[in-house]
Amino acid sequence: MISRRDYLKCSLIAGAASTLPVGFLHALEGQQLIQRAIPKTGEKLPIVGLGSSATFRRLAEDGNTNQLSDVIKTMLDNGGRVFDTAPGYGESEEVAGEIVQQLGATKDIFWATKLNVAGRGGAAADPAKAHAQLEDSFRFIGKDPIDLIQVHNLGDVPTQMGILKELKQEGRVRYIGVTFTGSSRYADLVKVLKDEPVDFVGVDYAVDNRDAARDIFPVAKDRGVGVLVYLPFGRTRLWNRVGDRPVPEWAKEISIESWAQFFIKFAAAHPDVTTVTPATSKPHHMLDNLGAGVGELPDKALQKRMAEFVDALPSA
Incomplete structure (x- = not known):
C-alpha cells in the first residue's frame, strides 16, 4: 500500500508539466514586499504571508498537490515566506511540509504552526498527546528548530505553553505564542500576553472587525x-458585503487594484501588525494578495475612509 508521503511525491513529479506559465511566478519581480521586524529580535518578515485553512485545507485533503505547490511557489518566488498552519487544519501541515521539502525550500519558509490537544469545553490537555502532536509537526515540516509554535485557540494554556517554553529552552522552537479568533476571549488572550513570555499572538483583524486594534x-x-x-477577509463575510462593486477610485491612489488588496492593505497598515496571513488555494489569488505588500500602505486618514466605506455597506 502506497504511503501518503510516497503518494504526494509521485503527484508532485507527475504534475511537473502542469505548473504555472513562465513568468507568472515572478510577476512581482523588482518590487520588494514591505518587511516588519519581530519586536523581540528585530528579525524581519514580509508583511504578507499564506494561511492554510479554508480552501487550502480542502485541496490538501483532496490530494491536489499540484495547485498547492504552485501557490507556495508563487509566494516564495515573489518574496513571501511566512506560512501559517496547524495540525487542526486537516492535512494542510503534512501536505505543505511535503511540498516544500520537494521544492528544496524548507529553510526558506518561516513556519508558524500550532499546538492544541486540549479537550472540548476546556478539558485539560494530555501532555503525552501534546508531545506526540509536536513530534508529528517536526516530522511533517522537516525543520528543527521550527520557527514558531503557538498554543492554538487558548487551549489549556498552562499545560501547552509550559511544553512550548521547554521546547524553546531546548532550542527546538525559535518563537512561541498563542492564538484566538473572536472577541469573546480577548480578555483571556490579554492575560496570557501579560503573564507568559510569548513572542507572537495570532488574532482576527479586518476592516469591519477592528476590536483587536483596541x-x-x-x-x-x-x-x-x-x-x-x-x-483579513472575514472568511467570506467581506466578499459578500462588497459583492460585485468595483474598488473605489480613491483606493487606487495607493495602487489598490482589487478588493483582496484593499482588505489586506488595511490590516497591514496598522503599525503593530507583523504579518497578515490570508489563506488561499489559487496561485493567482496568492499573487494578488502579495500585491498588497508592495508600495504604499494607507495612512490613518485613508484607513478611516476605508473603514467608513465598508461600514456603510449592508452587513453580510
Missing part, C-alpha cells in the same frame, strides 16, 4: 509581541 494590539506592543493577523 483590545489586543496595545498590549502586544507594550509586551514586545509580534502580531499575526488572521481572517
